[in-house]
Amino acid sequence: MDTMSARARMLGRLRGAHTSPATSVEALDARIDAHFKARRSHAPLALDERIAQFERMLEAAHAQVLRATTSTWAADLAQRLEAAGVRRLLLDTACAEGKALTAALAAAVQTRDYAQPIEQWKAELFDTIDAGFTVARSGLAATGTLVVAPDANAPRTVSLVPPLHVALVYAHTLHADLHAAVAAERWYEGMPTNLVMISGPSKTSDIQQTTAYGAHGPRALWVVVVTDGDDETAAQHGVIR
Known part of the structure; x- marks a missing residue:
């Protein structure tokens, strides 16, 4: 050669x-x-179709969905949290949604802000916090995906460490797919340093294909889809299915 x-x-x-x-x-x-x-x-897809598809995809991934209105979601979620035995909830109590949920919680449920470096309260975080609550930036109907942009008051840890992650997303922020979200939200103008995309609770499988939940994050995911008003459709779905 x-x-x-x-x-x-x-x-x-x-x-x-x-x-x-x-x-x-x-x-x-x-x-x-x-x-x-x-x-x-x-x-x-019209908005109601995007909501329905978003719910179907989340439920297929073993997440639970609560559809409620702007005036009912906090009370509905507070009731559900108490019934599930949540006693310590990690959330941003300074944001509007955090304030609304805190006001609706039963006395048995205590709230905790993420107000100090993790090194100073790691044991408390991992051992005593039952659930973390975040507000999603938007959602993707095609895959049932939450788009979360963590910040100093609600860092990624809030959605990662507690065994239950509760995320709120507004129905009007649901996009048909990732491409639609990138275009509508103008991601090309500046991406956050940390953008989290969540499509269900944490799960993994071993070589025998046995699925385990919670190995690398929350073992349960609740998603609250908030409609813009007290419409008839939302009123009919004001419970977790």
């Missing part, structure tokens, strides 16, 4: 590939946008 000839042929192909016109990022983005827009145009 003529190794020099083989080397020359390989280098020639590389030079040819290098000098051929490269597809620009803008052109690639346009092709991707066109693909997803065309796919969604064939089967556009």
Whole structure:
């Protein structure tokens, strides 16, 4: 075998590939946008259809869904938490949703802010906190995925460490799919340093395909879908199914 000839042929192909016109990022983005827009145009989903699909996908992943209105969700969730035996709840009590839930909780349920470095209260966090409550930035109907942007008051630990994660998402923030969310929320203008996408409780399988929940995070996930008003549909679904 003529190794020099083989080397020359390989280098020639590389030079040819290098000098051929490269597809620009803008052109690639346009092709991707066109693909997803065309796919969604064939089967556009109204808001109620996005909510229903979002719920189906979450329930298929062993999450529980509570659909409620803006005026009922806090009381509905507080009742559910007490009935489930939650006694210590980690949440951001400074945000509007945290304040509403705190006000609705029974006296038996205590709240805890994430107000100090984890090194100073790791034992308390892992041993005594029953549930963590977060507010999702948005959701993806196609996969039943929560998009959560952690911050200093509600870091990723809130959704990761407690055995039960309770997430609230507003129905009007549900997107058809990831591409729709990226475009609508203009992610290209600046991504947060830590964006968490959650599609169910933590689960893993061993070599025998035995599924275990809670090995690497919460073993249970509740999702509260809040509608914009006291409409008839939401009133009919004001319980966890």
